[in-house]
Amino acid sequence: MTVEWIRAGLKHTGKTRSGLAKALGRSPSAVTDLLNGHRRLRADEIAIVAEYLGIEPPRLLGGGDRIVPKAPLIGNVGAGAVAHFYADGQGPFDEVDAPIDAKPTTVAVQIRGHSLGALFDNWLVFYDDIRNPPDESLVGRMCVCGLSDGRVLIKSVKRSPNTGLWNLLSNTEAPIYDVGLEWAAPVREMRPR
Incomplete structure (x- = not known):
């Protein structure tokens, strides 16, 4: 970009x-x-x-007659940046234009409300739906995080001083300290819908 x-x-x-x-x-x-x-x-x-x-970034789209790949919209993100996924069989699922570097595992959730900041209402968050345990490569990055208690949040990941636990940070919500993460996937792209 x-x-x-x-x-x-x-x-x-x-x-x-x-x-x-x-x-x-x-x-x-x-x-x-x-x-x-x-x-x-x-x-x-x-x-x-x-x-x-206080401006929107340019949208990443190629030129010419390129076919824009699609990514499934699998849920939304509401209050407190908690992701709510659409239930199996609820469909049909919506599809949205995928990022240029999308993989077959790339999916999207849509932000509803001001949980990530007022500017981000109706933005799309893309990530690869590969549920690997977090590691050092994710420290300081915004990720979609699956907590041990079943919640799925979009937060910046930091290592906790307590072994095996993590701290989750955002610009608009209070930090969540010392939580177990089952998985975390880095945000690939965010853009307005």
Whole structure:
């Protein structure tokens, strides 16, 4: 994804690179690297940048007559960023345009309400529905998380000091400390529907 929309957003809103760095939890030099093309914007950072600037990011679509792959919409995310999945046999399930780098396992949930921030009402969250136990590669990333108590949440994952447990963070909700995770899948992309 090109970063021209970020440059234009900074100019249009008068917001600063240092403010953007703070919103992303990164150093100002990391934002400079991003804007100079030396670092790529992660999928979970797109939403943070869009919220900071108060604008929608560009949609990722190819050109020409390319066939856009579809991903099943398998549920929605409501209050507290808890995912509610559609029951088996409830269908027909909706399908939405999948991310460019989608895999056959890529699925989507739709955000309903302001659980992830007011800007994200009706946004789609894409992830690969592979339910692997969490590992160090997910630390600091926004993930769809399956908790040991059966809840499914969209949160940023941090390792707990307590062995085998995790801390889950978000911008709008209180942190959830020391929870067991059965599985976690990184958010592949977020975009407005």
